[in-house]
Amino acid sequence: MAIDEEKKAVDMLRTLPGDDVRQILWRFADRYDLQMLVQAARAVARGPVARLVAEGARNSHEWTDQKTQLLRAFDESGITAAYMDPDQGGFVQGPKNLALALTAFELSWVDAGAATCSLAGNLALAPIHERGTPEQRETYMRRALPPQPGEDRQVSRGAFSLTEPIPYVGVETGLLSGKVRVAEWQEGKDPVLQVDKRGRFITNMGFANFVTAAVDSGDDRIKGSCMVILEETDPGVFDRGVPTRKLVHQLSSTRDPVFSLRVPATRIIGGYTLKDGVIVPRYSHSEIIEAVFRRTRVTVGLMTSAKLLSAIEPVIRYHRGRFRGGETIAPGSPRYELGLQQKEDVLHRLVEVWATGEASASLGFAAARLFDELDPLERRKDEVLAQQGVGRGSAQTKALRRLHKDALEFLRLAVRPGTERDGSRHQALLADPLVQFLVRDALANVLCPAVKLWNTGHGATMMREAVSLMGGYGITEDCPGFLGQKWMDAQLEATYEGPEAVQRRQLTVTMINELFVEQLRMWIAEMREIAFRRPGTGACALASAMALWLWTLTHLQQATDAEGAKLYHGTRQGVTFPLADALCWLLAARYQILDVLELEAKGPENPSLAEGLPSLLNFLTDLCHVQAARTAGEVGRICAELVHGYNRHPAWDDDGCGATCGLAELDPLDWFVPATAVSAGDTPNATPDGRPHPPKAGPCVRFDGLEQFVRMRLKLDGCLTGARLAKDRAAAALSTVMIPEALDYPQ
Numbered sequence: 001m002a003i004d005e006e007k008k009a010v011d012m013l014r015t016l017p018g019d020d021v022r023q024i025l026w027r028f029a030d031r032y033d034l035q036m037l038v039q040a041a042r043a044v045a046r047g048p049v050a051r052l053v054a055e056g057a058r059n060s061h062e063w064t065d066q067k068t069q070l071l072r073a074f075d076e077s078g079i080t081a082a083y084m085d086p087d088q089g090g091f092v093q094g095p096k097n098l099a100l101a102l103t104a105f106e107l108s109w110v111d112a113g114a115a116t117c118s119l120a121g122n123l124a125l126a127p128i129h130e131r132g133t134p135e136q137r138e139t140y141m142r143r144a145l146p147p148q149p150g151e152d153r154q155v156s157r158g159a160f161s162l163t164e165p166i167p168y169v170g171v172e173t174g175l176l177s178g179k180v181r182v183a184e185w186q187e188g189k190d191p192v193l194q195v196d197k198r199g200r201f202i203t204n205m206g207f208a209n210f211v212t213a214a215v216d217s218g219d220d221r222i223k224g225s226c227m228v229i230l231e232e233t234d235p236g237v238f239d240r241g242v243p244t245r246k247l248v249h250q251l252s253s254t255r256d257p258v259f260s261l262r263v264p265a266t267r268i269i270g271g272y273t274l275k276d277g278v279i280v281p282r283y284s285h286s287e288i289i290e291a292v293f294r295r296t297r298v299t300v301g302l303m304t305s306a307k308l309l310s311a312i313e314p315v316i317r318y319h320r321g322r323f324r325g326g327e328t329i330a331p332g333s334p335r336y337e338l339g340l341q342q343k344e345d346v347l348h349r350l351v352e353v354w355a356t357g358e359a360s361a362s363l364g365f366a367a368a369r370l371f372d373e374l375d376p377l378e379r380r381k382d383e384v385l386a387q388q389g390v391g392r393g394s395a396q397t398k399a400l401r402r403l404h405k406d407a408l409e410f411l412r413l414a415v416r417p418g419t420e421r422d423g424s425r426h427q428a429l430l431a432d433p434l435v436q437f438l439v440r441d442a443l444a445n446v447l448c449p450a451v452k453l454w455n456t457g458h459g460a461t462m463m464r465e466a467v468s469l470m471g472g473y474g475i476t477e478d479c480p481g482f483l484g485q486k487w488m489d490a491q492l493e494a495t496y497e498g499p500e501a502v503q504r505r506q507l508t509v510t511m512i513n514e515l516f517v518e519q520l521r522m523w524i525a526e527m528r529e530i531a532f533r534r535p536g537t538g539a540c541a542l543a544s545a546m547a548l549w550l551w552t553l554t555h556l557q558q559a560t561d562a563e564g565a566k567l568y569h570g571t572r573q574g575v576t577f578p579l580a581d582a583l584c585w586l587l588a589a590r591y592q593i594l595d596v597l598e599l600e601a602k603g604p605e606n607p608s609l610a611e612g613l614p615s616l617l618n619f620l621t622d623l624c625h626v627q628a629a630r631t632a633g634e635v636g637r638i639c640a641e642l643v644h645g646y647n648r649h650p651a652w653d654d655d656g657c658g659a660t661c662g663l664a665e666l667d668p669l670d671w672f673v674p675a676t677a678v679s680a681g682d683t684p685n686a687t688p689d690g691r692p693h694p695p696k697a698g699p700c701v702r703f704d705g706l707e708q709f710v711r712m713r714l715k716l717d718g719c720l721t722g723a724r725l726a727k728d729r730a731a732a733a734l735s736t737v738m739i740p741e742a743l744d745y746p747q
């Protein structure tokens with residue numbers, strides 16, 4: 001082999017990334033318990049789950065005996081117990097966000113309905129787990145644990161019931177029609193409550209034994225709202241309702257139940273106090289769902305990431321084999337060996353799908369790990385504040401707000417070189433659990449909605465790309481990898497647990513928290529530094545895109561539109577929502593780069609990776625570059641629309657603008673004439689042929705103060721250098737990478 005060819009062969013990606021690589025990228029290489037869980041979940045996904053799909057179990061929305069086998073498989077494999085603490089019979093120590101995220105990822109690799117079926121049980125338990133009394137936790141977590149050796153009992157399965165029939169709860173979770181009233185209250189005894197609740201689209205309802213339901217008070221003797229636990233054996237009506245005629249996630253059960261039940265007041269999640277003869281629940285329903293969703297939404301986001309990454313192998317196999325078997329197509333010929341991979345477009349599109357899958361997985365797992373860090377800090381924060389006599393709710397919020405200054409100081413000290421900072425102050429802030437909580441909480445409040453929004457929303461769009469790459473096959477039930485079903489399923493992931501509007505609304509608030517903004521500032525410096533060391537990652541474009549986004553945010557918070565109305569405002573979703581979308585792109589690309597750097601640092605420690613590591617790193621780096629460039633494009637487009645789009649367009653001359661007046665040849669920066677230099681009637685810059693442009697009085701005022709923005713956009717475009725070369729390299733790698741002969745699950 002010629003030296004060049006030999007070098008090329010060494011540089012080319014050899015195989016698809018395996019477990020060793022994923023464990024490093026997603027930081028569970030030292031977690032044997034999680035590695036075992038991944039293997040167990042994979043065996044269920046590629047065994048019983050895949051068989052069910054292949055046998056057509058998705059063709060019915062009824063909960064069938066065939067589908068019930070799934071529950072047994074979850075129990076026997078340890079998936080059900082993974083949610084419990086060891087003292088409740090589980091086997092994963094400590095916080096379980098990453099554990100559940102990995103489980104959902106594995107199941108969704110084959111079918112996200114199966115993942116939802118498993119996770120909905122955890123969702124039902126989550127209100128109890130997060131905010132339940134110790135007795136509630138002990139009772140319901142234990143009942144949900146599969147029977148241990150020597151035990152003879154049924155597993156208790158749950159459903160989470162928030163959404164109600166129209167016109168009540170959906171996106172607007174405050175519009176509750178479910179009611180709780182006092183049915184009976186005997187002196188010296190616990191009150192008995194009457195709960196009336198109707199649910200819409202409630203997962204697991206075909207078989208749930210208990211339900212955690214959100215209800216509002218319908219009685220002067222009960223304050224506010226709460227969540228209550230309902231059991232199928234409670235006196236009254238426990239009607240599972242009609243099955244939802246879903247087009248998606250058919251391996252989970254969804255129904256519209258009706259409940260009218262009498263339950264003891266001890267079923268109020270988190271308990272209650274009595275104040276002047278009124279039952280005061282410790283937690284409102286919104287406090288509980290906030291605590292629940294901020295964790296579970298990350299897991300949902302990872303379901304769509306799994307779909308994207310699972311599409312790579314079947315698409316490559318389809319493309320390679322597309323023309324094999326034809327009389328005139330001889331083995332060894334490019335048409336036989338490469339098939340559709342001879343065409344650049346299919347390779348480039350698959351590179352985009354893959355890059356999106358990597359970025360979304362990196363973002364999702366980073367968020368899951370962050371919640372694992374945050375969970376103990378949150379508990380510590382509650383303890384410390386309780387010791388200080390600070391109550392929950394607004395009192396806590398106020399107390400924490402007073403510490404923002406300290407948290408900000410910590411962030412600023414953290415990036416200073418050791419020799420230039422007050423070391424003891426830095427140490428003190430580092431050891432302060434409240435400060436550490438605030439810093440991570442600010443980030444988690446952005447990452448959670450970002451994962452849910454971007455991974456599922458943009459992920460669904462990219463799943464369509466994957467489906468399209470399979471041609472007609474893609475939209476048949478026979479499509480390898482079940483890609484058609486996965487495309488449709490992704491839309492449900494974008495919808496349930498709060499559709500995109502909910503996530504964008506949350507980001508509108510959390511992304512302007514100064515503690516988050518300061519971290520973003522630090523990331524700009526971080527990406528610049530990475531760009532210096534590893535320019536091939538696209539970190540340079542990403543740093544410039546982050547800077548542009550931050551500039552735009554600051555500008556929009558101060559600017560008004562052509563009518564003088566404020567731009568950055570909760571009601572102005574046309575401004576805030578796109579800006580939230582742009583931020584998600586930035587986050588995903590950042591975590592993707594950080595993961596690849598982790599692999600670069602830790603990969604060499606694993607001997608089994610040694611041989612293929614350099615080529616894999618090159619390939620993953622190219623994917624980072626592709627994704628960073630796409631991110632820069634999206635962010636640039638969104639920011640430009642927002643910055644310029646709310647100004648009124650100046651009057652043009654009769655020729656219009658651009659091509660006809662020669663403007664396209666101008667240096668865009670020549671366009672700028674600061675407002676101070678332009679008085680009405682002045683002629684600003686001229687086109688190359690000497691004609692004034694724009695011609696009417698004072699139109700350049702619209703650029704007043706925006707010079708910096710345009711310079712930043714120009715710089716951003718320049719940062720795209722090399723991005724397409726990276727895409728070409730990644731595409732070439734797709735045409736040579738080895739894949740197994742067949743998928744490792746039934747079709």
Ligand SMILES: Cc1cc2nc3c(=O)[nH]c(=O)nc-3n(C[C@H](O)[C@H](O)[C@H](O)COP(=O)(O)OP(=O)(O)OC[C@H]3O[C@@H](n4cnc5c(N)ncnc54)[C@H](O)[C@@H]3O)c2cc1C
Binds near residue numbers: 120169203
């Ligand atoms: C298969 C399936 C399973 C489900 N499982 C469960 C479950 O187990 N438990 C449960 O409680 N719920 C469940 N749901 C319900 C799900 O969470 C809701 O459907 C979802 O939160 C959206 O509510 P909605 O359908 O009422 O949409 P709507 O509230 O009607 O919103 C429709 C659309 O209007 C727009 N919109 C609405 N409000 C705003 C706003 N303020 N700003 C901007 N845009 C807005 C958005 O585009 C939104 O997507 C499930 C749903 C499905 C389909």
